[in-house]
Amino acid sequence: MRRNERLETMLADAHARQRCAAPHDCNLQEASRRRVRNGELLSPMEGLFIDIPYWNGLDQPRQAWHLALGLQELRPGKYCFDGPTGAMLMGFEVPRVLHAGGLFVVGTRRDNRTVPMATSAPARGWKVPATLNKLYIPDDDPAEQWNVGGVVVTSPVRQLVVIAAMTDFPHALAVFDSAMKTIPAVNDDRLLEFASRSAGSLGVPVDKVRQLVDYANPLSDNGGESFARGVMIQQGFLLPDLQVQFPNPDNPDFPYRVDFCWRLPNGVVIVGELDGKDKYGDPVMTRGKSPAQIGHEESRRETWLVRHCGVTRVFRFTFADVLNTERFIALLLSAGIPRCNRGFMAPLNCSGGAYAAPDWCAMIQ
Numbered sequence: 001m002r003r004n005e006r007l008e009t010m011l012a013d014a015h016a017r018q019r020c021a022a023p024h025d026c027n028l029q030e031a032s033r034r035r036v037r038n039g040e041l042l043s044p045m046e047g048l049f050i051d052i053p054y055w056n057g058l059d060q061p062r063q064a065w066h067l068a069l070g071l072q073e074l075r076p077g078k079y080c081f082d083g084p085t086g087a088m089l090m091g092f093e094v095p096r097v098l099h100a101g102g103l104f105v106v107g108t109r110r111d112n113r114t115v116p117m118a119t120s121a122p123a124r125g126w127k128v129p130a131t132l133n134k135l136y137i138p139d140d141d142p143a144e145q146w147n148v149g150g151v152v153v154t155s156p157v158r159q160l161v162v163i164a165a166m167t168d169f170p171h172a173l174a175v176f177d178s179a180m181k182t183i184p185a186v187n188d189d190r191l192l193e194f195a196s197r198s199a200g201s202l203g204v205p206v207d208k209v210r211q212l213v214d215y216a217n218p219l220s221d222n223g224g225e226s227f228a229r230g231v232m233i234q235q236g237f238l239l240p241d242l243q244v245q246f247p248n249p250d251n252p253d254f255p256y257r258v259d260f261c262w263r264l265p266n267g268v269v270i271v272g273e274l275d276g277k278d279k280y281g282d283p284v285m286t287r288g289k290s291p292a293q294i295g296h297e298e299s300r301r302e303t304w305l306v307r308h309c310g311v312t313r314v315f316r317f318t319f320a321d322v323l324n325t326e327r328f329i330a331l332l333l334s335a336g337i338p339r340c341n342r343g344f345m346a347p348l349n350c351s352g353g354a355y356a357a358p359d360w361c362a363m364i365q
Contacts, residue, residue, distance in 0.1 A: 170230025
């Protein structure tokens with residue numbers, strides 16, 4: 001097809017600004033649609049266009065980002081982004097499974113009042129054209145909106161409660177952790193108050209939001225670690241300290257930092273490390289080192305922790321291990337992590353009284 005410099009410039013500009021192209025010019029719109037028909041461009045949502053290889057190279061959260069900013073440019077001021085989409089635009093780390101249902105915006109009385117549940121397994125890619133979910137919450141204050149770089153989003157409080165309504169505890173905890181890290185001023189009381197007001201509309205138990213508030217921890221390094229901790233909570237395991245530091249003999253200014261650390265009442269110290277694929281494949285993470293070099297350094301670090309830092313044992317696991325609940329339980333038990341009664345969910349007295357912690361000392365002894 002003959003080159004169209006205006007269209008190519010539009011696409012290049014959109015890519016540079018991390019969004020789908022949203023042409024307002026009729027000639028550019030028709031040229032874009034023609035290229036979609038010829039299989040040269042993709043239109044993931046009506047009026048939005050993007051280069052196919054570029055789109056396929058984005059993970060789901062980045063695709064959601066490009067769609068949201070493109071939609072904002074296509075219809076400025078029309079939409080207020082909500083739920084996972086709003087949280088992602090706020091800079092929160094949102095699991096990709098929460099983006100699989102499409103974009104989320106504030107709706108009106110004529111729109112659906114139910115929150116679609118996210119599937120339990122992450123989707124591999126977007127359904128094209130993407131769905132625009134319009135969520136109406138009658139008890140919400142429409143004036144409570146934030147402007148993020150020219151894009152209008154709902155308040156973090158509403159975003160978090162919507163996410164609590166649409167997904168399970170571990171996935172929601174990943175977003176709550178990230179929110180507490182990104183915006184430390186997120187108010188726990190306001191979260192619970194909004195959850196109480198919107199419980200009928202969203203169908204989210206207030207106790208679930210209270211559990212997420214109680215367990216949210218800004219020290220969590222990433223969503224994978226948050227998800228793993230969420231599974232530990234659901235399965236009744238003693239919770240670890242996060243990102244604990246130990247002396248580094250090679251560089252005292254940069255101490256060793258471990259993902260999870262259990263200090264048991266009997267003096268046993270157990271370290272758990274979540275191995276992600278980025279540790280071995282991402283050039284930024286590897287810093288030019290081979291997998292063999294990385295493995296050698298990890299082994300050396302573990303030996304140092306055990307011999308000189310009072311650590312009893314170190315165990316490693318992957319995110320695939322976490323997704324297989326029974327395997328993850330077996331790994332935790334074999335590492336010596338104490339567990340309360342099977343099926344113990346989020347140690348909290350949901351009747352509103354104070355939580356009486358399990359007697360871990362007696363259990364361990």
